[in-house]
Amino acid sequence: MNALLIYPEFPDTFWSFKHALKFIRKKASFPPLGLLTVASMFPEEWAKRLVDVNVTNLTDKDLEWADYVFFSSMVVQRKSAHQLIKRCHEAGVKIVAGGPLFTSEHEQFKDVDHFVLNEAEITLPSFLEDLKNGCAKPVYRSSDFADVRETPAPLWKLINLNKYASMGIQYTRGCPYQCEFCDVTALFGRQTRSKNTEQIIAELDTFYNLGWRGNVFFVDDNLIGNRRSLKKDLLPAIIEWQENHSGITFNTEVSINLAKDEELLQMMSTAGFNTVFVGIETPDTDSLSECGKSQNKGRDLAKDVRVLQRAGLQVQAGFIVGFDSDTPSIFQRQIDFIQKTGIVTAMVGLLQAPTGTRLYERLKKEGRLLGRMTGDNADGSTNIIPNNMDADTCREGYKKILKHIYSPENYYNRIMTLFKEYKSPTIKSTIKVEHIVGLFNSIYHLGIVGKERVQFWRLLLWTSLHRRDLFPLAVTLAVYGYHFRRVSELHVL
Numbered sequence: 001m002n003a004l005l006i007y008p009e010f011p012d013t014f015w016s017f018k019h020a021l022k023f024i025r026k027k028a029s030f031p032p033l034g035l036l037t038v039a040s041m042f043p044e045e046w047a048k049r050l051v052d053v054n055v056t057n058l059t060d061k062d063l064e065w066a067d068y069v070f071f072s073s074m075v076v077q078r079k080s081a082h083q084l085i086k087r088c089h090e091a092g093v094k095i096v097a098g099g100p101l102f103t104s105e106h107e108q109f110k111d112v113d114h115f116v117l118n119e120a121e122i123t124l125p126s127f128l129e130d131l132k133n134g135c136a137k138p139v140y141r142s143s144d145f146a147d148v149r150e151t152p153a154p155l156w157k158l159i160n161l162n163k164y165a166s167m168g169i170q171y172t173r174g175c176p177y178q179c180e181f182c183d184v185t186a187l188f189g190r191q192t193r194s195k196n197t198e199q200i201i202a203e204l205d206t207f208y209n210l211g212w213r214g215n216v217f218f219v220d221d222n223l224i225g226n227r228r229s230l231k232k233d234l235l236p237a238i239i240e241w242q243e244n245h246s247g248i249t250f251n252t253e254v255s256i257n258l259a260k261d262e263e264l265l266q267m268m269s270t271a272g273f274n275t276v277f278v279g280i281e282t283p284d285t286d287s288l289s290e291c292g293k294s295q296n297k298g299r300d301l302a303k304d305v306r307v308l309q310r311a312g313l314q315v316q317a318g319f320i321v322g323f324d325s326d327t328p329s330i331f332q333r334q335i336d337f338i339q340k341t342g343i344v345t346a347m348v349g350l351l352q353a354p355t356g357t358r359l360y361e362r363l364k365k366e367g368r369l370l371g372r373m374t375g376d377n378a379d380g381s382t383n384i385i386p387n388n389m390d391a392d393t394c395r396e397g398y399k400k401i402l403k404h405i406y407s408p409e410n411y412y413n414r415i416m417t418l419f420k421e422y423k424s425p426t427i428k429s430t431i432k433v434e435h436i437v438g439l440f441n442s443i444y445h446l447g448i449v450g451k452e453r454v455q456f457w458r459l460l461l462w463t464s465l466h467r468r469d470l471f472p473l474a475v476t477l478a479v480y481g482y483h484f485r486r487v488s489e490l491h492v493l
Helices: 017-023 033-039 062-066 077-089 100-108 119-131 184-188 197-209 221-241 256-260 262-269 285-290 299-308 330-341 358-366 393-403 408-421 433-445 451-466 467-493
Strands: 003-006 047-052 068-072 094-098 114-116 167-169 215-218 249-254 274-282 312-319 346-350
Touching: 003 033, 003 062, 003 077, 017 433, 017 467, 033 047, 033 068, 033 077, 033 119, 068 077, 068 467, 077 094, 094 100, 094 119, 114 119, 167 197, 197 221, 221 249, 221 262, 256 262, 256 274, 256 299, 262 274, 274 299, 299 312, 299 330, 299 408, 312 330, 312 393, 330 346, 330 393, 346 393, 358 451, 393 408, 408 451, 408 467, 433 467, 451 467
Parallel strands: 003 047, 003 068, 068 094, 094 114, 167 215, 215 249, 249 274, 274 312, 312 346
Antiparallel strands: none
């Protein structure tokens, strides 16, 4: 069997970092971790080839070589998935598809021969056995959750690591919380399932032995969902691992209540974590109650952000406007919160209702759905009919937020606000040729021809005088700002 794995293209979105990646001559932010893991579950005797359309082109020779093509995709990749599946179908190649997009809306893809849905550790073996016996069914699905301690390591030999800005690794699946708008628990459940420490260390060794020196993203939806295991097993092992390795840093996603666990904060910093993404969503208490974001209620969210920053964790955050409880005052309140806290990477989106969420089901009953969501958190779209504000007010308020927080003056001010609080990371990435290239590209594109050149040079001068240790981060965040402005101008402004 010649198995061709295909990963569709990400559009130009907030998290694609397409405009920023050009500065360091990388093709994509992260490799397709799910497909690489699936590849390791295939029979050993199969020939395997992976085409990540974000870093290379799918050729006719690839399709001629393949007996079957295997797709995995997120919702935001829907357009590219349709195009690629059509091409494979026209080439006469059998198509198998799984992953979040197809689990949510497989009925929309008529040209797919077999759907292997939900968690591949559960459904893929049945498909492979039936395929071997010549009786493969159209759909395989299960409500069971996999024991991730049995999940094999991704087949990293299928990709060129140098094409990517960061590697990915998964420690847990599931999240203990149940936010109304989030589909994580619908897909992966509320019980946090963890790999064992030996699995994670083995994957880190694989990166390192292949020559990777840089960032590794723990893709868990909430890394601290199982704190006991994290503090007792994983973090001590990573801290020990770091003593004999250099140049590897980590970022991940956590809930804001991490701020109340001083021991865990210290351990994460010592292990090499320097950035966390937090779903703050809104400073409005009524809206937090509405969406079931219980872990954010009754807290001084701004103070919590500063606690994380002072522990050496840069806070990236998600924000949402358009809750039923929101009033027109929410737009300025979001701006004020973002500027005050120095959250440089602030992803603000209109509320969307993913298929399978409690929000989707509630709005469906109320007759307030406008089809399917785009999956892009920052393109100014929504599949919801607003309740407390009309659609025009909501969209104009959203545009006001983006225009303000990503204007050069306000964006660069946030970087300096962060730097006044941020503790220098315990472990730093190795400076490589690509970073030098990125510096020179930033000097030209931002410092010479860019409209933010005054703010750019002011930031570099201020950082050189006051926080020289953060100079590489200053350049990185300046480049991020360029990307965020380009995306905002393309989709919304």
